Ligand code: NAP
């Protein structure tokens with residue numbers, strides 16, 4: 001059954017990796033998907049092709065988060081496209097997935113510029129996306145923030161990144177209270193290591209080591225996270241708000 005038939009979903013950072021897996025899953029569930037990305041036109045087009053191949057509908061939105069006017073630009077494009085395709089400039093699901101990630105930097109070497117870029121994209125942009133999105137989100141809507149298990153797993157080389165994820169989790173707590181009277185739920189999903197197609201996942205020895213961190217002894221796949229997001233986006237999750245969902249394959253079990 002198409003649980004999201006008639007719904008419109010925005011997935012930020014949906015050209016690649018986890019965002020692409022979320023966008024394709026929500027498309028299969030029947031949502032019209034706004035595939036947002038920063039610069040990789042070809043990858044975004046590939047996400048659209050995957051959704052359409054499954055019988056779904058989607059459109060792209062290009063906006064580099066962390067630059068002036070990006071959130072405004074994103075919502076203008078979103079509302080225009082939604083109106084054209086559905087007759088209404090309305091939105092049902094926001095997935096704050098876009099993020100800056102890296103293999104890590106020793107804490108002694110993190111620069112102010114790196115820190116600012118991480119914070120701008122991973123924490124500040126999701127806040128202003130939710131703030132702006134409130135005008136467009138229908139009652140009964142969903143906000144899903146992609147955090148990281150690193151808010152509960154010490155990894156010094158990822159301290160600045162983990163700080164931005166701790167911040168994004170706060171959106172779920174406070175906006176869950178703020179939006180409950182509109183039956184809008186706001187939750188965080190925290191993956192552990194997920195194969196996002198980047199170079200490190202082509203190195204079998206690195207993958208073998210990363211896999212040991214999960215209780216299931218494998219690295220995550222985008223769909224492992226996308227299936228959790230799809231549940232939170234669905235009507236079945238109406239009674240879950242302000243939650244932190246560990247989607248790390250048991251990495252936090254220790
Ligand atoms: P990824 O493969 O690096 O893809 C990042 C996506 O975000 C791309 O679509 C990229 O667009 C977009 N993006 C990056 N910077 C942007 C900006 N300034 N403005 C707009 N879009 C931007 O990422 P991922 O590994 O799938 O991670 C997705 C989310 O999951 C992130 O929030 C990350 O922190 C979180 N997460 C990842 C892992 C992991 O192991 N992979 C684990 C836990 C949590 P372009 O293609 O145009 O560059």
Ligand code: P7Q
Pocket residue numbers: 101102103104147148149150153155191192193194196198213248251252
């Ligand atoms: O180490 C992680 C980790 C990582 C990486 O491996 C590098 C990558 C894929 O470029 C970005 C990244 C994002 C992450 O959120 C994590 C992560 O969540 C993680 C890592 C190592 C041990 C535990 C983790 O979460 C519980």
